[in-house]
Amino acid sequence: MSQQQTFFLGRQPILDIRQEIVGYELLFRSSEKNFSDFESQNQACMSVISSALSGFGFNEVLGDKTGFINVTEEALLSDLIEILPREQTILELLESVRLNESTRQRCLDLKSKGYRIALDDHVFGMEHLELYRFVDIVKIDILETDPTMLPDIVKKLRQFPLQLLAEKVETMGQFEDCLGLGFELFQGYFFARPVVLKHKGLEPSKITMLRLLSNLHANADFSKIEESFRSAPVLSFNLLKLVNSVCVGLREKIRSLRHAIIILGLDKLRRWVQLAIFASSDSRGINNPLLEMAAVRGRLMEFLLMEHKGLSRNSERVEAAFMTGILSLVDILFDTSIDVIVNELGLSDEISAALLHREGELGILLSLAETLEQTNFGEVEDLVEKTDISFAHLLSAQLDAYNWRDSIK
Numbered sequence: 001m002s003q004q005q006t007f008f009l010g011r012q013p014i015l016d017i018r019q020e021i022v023g024y025e026l027l028f029r030s031s032e033k034n035f036s037d038f039e040s041q042n043q044a045c046m047s048v049i050s051s052a053l054s055g056f057g058f059n060e061v062l063g064d065k066t067g068f069i070n071v072t073e074e075a076l077l078s079d080l081i082e083i084l085p086r087e088q089t090i091l092e093l094l095e096s097v098r099l100n101e102s103t104r105q106r107c108l109d110l111k112s113k114g115y116r117i118a119l120d121d122h123v124f125g126m127e128h129l130e131l132y133r134f135v136d137i138v139k140i141d142i143l144e145t146d147p148t149m150l151p152d153i154v155k156k157l158r159q160f161p162l163q164l165l166a167e168k169v170e171t172m173g174q175f176e177d178c179l180g181l182g183f184e185l186f187q188g189y190f191f192a193r194p195v196v197l198k199h200k201g202l203e204p205s206k207i208t209m210l211r212l213l214s215n216l217h218a219n220a221d222f223s224k225i226e227e228s229f230r231s232a233p234v235l236s237f238n239l240l241k242l243v244n245s246v247c248v249g250l251r252e253k254i255r256s257l258r259h260a261i262i263i264l265g266l267d268k269l270r271r272w273v274q275l276a277i278f279a280s281s282d283s284r285g286i287n288n289p290l291l292e293m294a295a296v297r298g299r300l301m302e303f304l305l306m307e308h309k310g311l312s313r314n315s316e317r318v319e320a321a322f323m324t325g326i327l328s329l330v331d332i333l334f335d336t337s338i339d340v341i342v343n344e345l346g347l348s349d350e351i352s353a354a355l356l357h358r359e360g361e362l363g364i365l366l367s368l369a370e371t372l373e374q375t376n377f378g379e380v381e382d383l384v385e386k387t388d389i390s391f392a393h394l395l396s397a398q399l400d401a402y403n404w405r406d407s408i409k
Contacts, residue, residue, distance in 0.1 A: 002359065008052050008160060014068060014187045018275065023066035023090065026052055041096065044220075045075045049084065050275045054238040055279065057344060058088060058245035066090055068118060073097040077106055083271040085116035085246050093120040099128055108134065123166065124153045132160040137185065142169040145371065148348060154181045208232050209277050214268045222258075223314075225266070229257050233326040235293040239264070240345040243273055253348040256319030290329050292405060295367045298325030299401040304365055307397065308389050323347075323353045323368060324362045361387075372398060 010027030028044035047070060050087070052061050061067070068090045075081055076097060084091075091110065097103055107117050117139035121144070138157055142150065157164060166178040169188030178186065193307055212228040212235070215277075229236045236257055243260045245267060254260050261269060301321040303313055311318050327347075331338040342352045354362035364386055371379040372394070384394060 003168055006109060009048065009056060010277040012187060014066075014185055015191050015192060019186075019191065021065060021066055024062060024187065025070070025092070026061065026067040027070070042072050042074050045072045045094075046080070046275050048180070049075075049081065050272075053083065053245045053272065054242040054276070057241045058085065059344065062088060063112070068092045070120065071097070073103065074229055076103060080271045080275050082113070083246060084115075089118055090116045090118050092118040092120045092139070095123075099131055104131060107131070123148055124156065129220065134163060135162055137163045137165050139167050139187075140143055140183075141167045143170075144365065150281075151181055154183070166270045208235060209273055213270070213273045213277065216266060216273065218386050222261075224260055225269075226261060229261070230298070230322065231295065231327075232297070232331075233276075234403060236323070236326055237330055237333075238276075239269075240327075242345075244344065244346050254346055255316055255348045255351070256323050258314070259316075260370050264310070270302050279359040280353065290333055293373065294326045294329045296325075296401045296405050297328055297373075299404045300372075300397050301325040301365045301367050302360070303397040303400050304368075304387075304389060304393065310385070321362055321365060324351050327351075327371075328356060328366055363377065368394070 012027065013021045013032050014023045014025060016216060025050050028048050032043055052067065052069075054076055058067065067084075069081075070092050071081060072094055072306055073096065076091070076093065081091065091340070093099075093103075093107075111117060116136040118133070118139060119131075120139050121141050122138050123145075124140075140150075140153070143151070154164060161383050163185055164183045165185035165187060166183040169178060169186050169190045171190055174188075175186060175190055178242060182254045208231075209227065211368050212225065215225050215228060221374075229239055240254060241256070241262055243264050245255065247263055252259075252263065253267055264272075296375060299322065300326060302313070303319045305318050305321045306313060309317070327341075327345075330336075332339050338355060347355070353359040354366050358367045359365060364383060368380065368383045368387065368389075371383060380394070384391060
């Protein structure tokens with residue numbers, strides 16, 4: 001069961017003194033309406049993180065810019081936010097976060113791990129001097145701050161090694177005044193209103209996610225964790241987006257699901273699953289025949305390689321065949337060009353060639369799976385000759401694929 005979903009995300013640029021974009025604040029949106037509407041601030045926070053990482057993908061949302069992510073006190077004190085890529089993230093403490101000793105220690109811990117910290121809508125106070133010594137950015141709402149007190153506030157804050165960001169800059173005059181006071185970063189309607197990003201997608205069912213989380217907490221055998229992804233093509237697709245979001249500057253191309261899980265690491269995988277469960281809606285979801293078809297294709301292709309080449313289930317070639325099969329319908333599922341998806345997921349050259357052009361051994365196996373679905377036995381016969389796979393093996397593989405899919409529903 002997978003839930004059809006449209007992901008929404010607000011994004012407002014943050015500019016420097018040259019009015020060049022240096023980052024974006026990511027904002028919760030539940031529809032195309034450009035305002036925030038949520039029942040729980042914590043859920044909104046988790047939803048933004050989950051959507052940015054595996055709904056859209058960090059690269060799609062931010063490019064090479066920095067993401068300002070709003071965090072609640074609960075999110076700050078949990079380890080879930082540590083899934084965010086530290087090189088591209090600024091954790092923005094909402095004004096509701098109590099600036100006490102526990103949050104100060106948590107911020108120091110996150111700083112030691114490479115994260116940058118911003119204070120959102122901050123009101124200056126002498127009691128926060130220790131905090132100012134290590135935070136990176138202080139955001140000041142210039143419309144909510146007494147203009148006669150602003151110069152003195154800026155003067156006091158500039159004693160610390162931090163940057164000042166002026167929020168709610170709505171006119172050229174306000175921009176010039178803030179520039180003269182010493183603000184270095186700017187955000188507001190004068191530059192750009194937030195835009196709402198929209199992305200079609202599918203969300204794995206909560207049952208699937210809870211089962212995976214249970215296996216992760218129980219330190220289950222790696223193959224059992226991998227099987228959760230093998231049985232849910234949407235989960236696998238989101239995993240690949242997540243790896244490309246979290247592992248910034250990934251030099252290796254992804255060769256299989258196992259390879260993707262190893263790159264990400266089980267700790268980050270656990271955090272992502274918890275985030276996704278917390279952020280997801282409660283609707284029941286739908287059966288999608290394309291997902292069934294993708295899963296069957298993956299199993300058919302890996303079975304053919306195992307039987308024909310005598311390879312083990314855990315061999316890299318077999319895993320690559322399975323992943324090629326389950327990704328072969330994502331362009332239709334997500335109404336997106338396959339070229340865009342292949343480029344976005346950082347797949348190996350062999351898998352990319354198979355998906356884009358049906359080239360190589362995996363490409364021929366994928367073509368075989370597709371023609372078998374269409375019961376085009378003339379083309380099947382031609383492909384069987386190319387692969388030197390007997391009809392007996394082919395029919396055996398098809399039966400195995402359907403039985404496997406039935407067994408994991």
